[in-house]
Amino acid sequence: MIAPSILSADFADLGTEIDAVAGSGDARADWVHVDVMDGHFVPNLTIGLPVVESLLRRTDLPLDCHLMIEDPDRWAPGYAEAGAYNVTVHVEAARDPVMLAKNLRAAGAKAGLAIKPNTPLEDYLDTLKHYDTLLIMSVEPGFGGQAFIPEVLDKVRTARRLVDTGHLKLLVEIDGGINPDTIEQAAEAGVDCFVAGSAVYGADDPARAVAALRERARAARSR
Secondary structure, eight states: OEEEBGGGSOGGGHHHHHHTTOOSGGGSOSOEEEEEEBSSSSSOBOOOHHHHHHHHHHOOSOEEEEEEOSOHHHHHHHHHHHTOSEEEEETTTOSSHHHHHHHHHHTTSEEEEEEOTTSOSGGGHHHHTTOSEEEEESSOTTOSSOOOOGGGHHHHHHHHHHHHTTSOOOEEEEESSOOTTHHHHHHHHTOSEEEESHHHHTSSOHHHHHHHHHHHHHHHHTO
């Protein structure tokens, strides 16, 4: 699965930017990744619920909302209620991540749990039993265009093993520094869904970039 991140898109024309990856076949994005930053949990400030609501009216692509915000227990359910397909919160910010997962699901969304590069996966294995998606950050959250941190692939391999053996039932997603080279490493480690920002929206043809990334991941996963 390929989830282009609109953090790297033209914010003045987000509807058109999403349309660019909403074609058909391998060139059609599976999800559109929406980075919500509040300037507190991370230093950057991006967009919030009103923009997400507008995007939901514009596209039929599922929105994958990644909330890099303080107090997600309070704010995250609103994104699910608005119609986001997958709402991901950071375990470092959530007060009661198990209850939050239940609230997100009750509001109609898939529940995702994100962990920073230095956050141990093993501390949250019981919590992850309540989630649909595990988002492993391969950069420090807060800014686009950062370099991929290969050490996080150990977490990916652990998560893949736990999913394959039935201990967890979730989709393994990765976010940060994904490009034609790093996507192969991540795919080999066991990632299901790849968030790609500049690798898609920095290309002359975003749809073709989506297809190329998908092919790279598919080839690597089949080795």
